[in-house]
Amino acid sequence: MMKIRLIILFIILGLYQVNGQQLRLGLLKYNGGGDWYANPTALPNLARFCNLNLKMNLNPEYQEIDPGSIDIFNVPYVHMTGHGNVFFSESEARNLREYLLSGGFLHIDDNYGMNDYILREIKKIFPAKALVELPFEHKIYHQKYSFKNGLPKIHRHDGKPPQGFAIIHEGRVVLFYSYESDLGDGWEDPSVHNDSQEKHTEALQMGANLVQYALLN
Numbered sequence: 001m002m003k004i005r006l007i008i009l010f011i012i013l014g015l016y017q018v019n020g021q022q023l024r025l026g027l028l029k030y031n032g033g034g035d036w037y038a039n040p041t042a043l044p045n046l047a048r049f050c051n052l053n054l055k056m057n058l059n060p061e062y063q064e065i066d067p068g069s070i071d072i073f074n075v076p077y078v079h080m081t082g083h084g085n086v087f088f089s090e091s092e093a094r095n096l097r098e099y100l101l102s103g104g105f106l107h108i109d110d111n112y113g114m115n116d117y118i119l120r121e122i123k124k125i126f127p128a129k130a131l132v133e134l135p136f137e138h139k140i141y142h143q144k145y146s147f148k149n150g151l152p153k154i155h156r157h158d159g160k161p162p163q164g165f166a167i168i169h170e171g172r173v174v175l176f177y178s179y180e181s182d183l184g185d186g187w188e189d190p191s192v193h194n195d196s197q198e199k200h201t202e203a204l205q206m207g208a209n210l211v212q213y214a215l216l217n
Helices: 004-012 042-053 070-074 090-101 115-125 183-187 197-216
Strands: 024-028 059-065 078-082 106-110 163-169 172-179
Touching: 024 042, 042 059, 042 078, 042 183, 042 197, 059 070, 070 090, 090 106, 090 115, 090 163, 090 172, 106 115, 115 172, 183 197
Parallel strands: 024 059, 024 078, 078 106, 106 172
Antiparallel strands: 163 172
16 A cells, blocks of 8 residues: 555656556545546546646546545545535545545535535544635645636536635645536536536646645645
């Protein structure tokens, strides 16, 4: 099992391979009935965008990760999305907490309809920590790309302004929750949701910021 901080050291040194293989982004395969598998072209497109624009060498094929699996410790960035119910068992919540406190990063992207469920489950992972809204000045919005107004608005949903919430541990964002933005849909092939090239690019740029922050902070 490769510890997250060691993976980050490899990245800082420019060695983007672990055990002879490229690093892969992770997709959380959670229980509860929600469609964790939504947006199948999203992470491959994000990985290719990061490779082209951030000079990374990520494998475009993402890794499906069970919340309770030790395999999560080999993946520095885990994405979670869906529309419906989410459920973490006690052991899954504990494993996710250990992963995040050891240097991992979880990005939860509300694809619409997940909010009430995921807020409940985040409390299982961090019962003593508060989910806080990040100010627009936070460096997660100012990595390779600068978003002076925070998250871009990709899809309308309920017409509310997009918000970025976080769990912070020792000054570092370990869990980022994007709400009313729908970044993952924006990462997909533009033809899937009829997104404009502008929205597709905005979503990928913000996603690249998240990946860069997860790997190097």
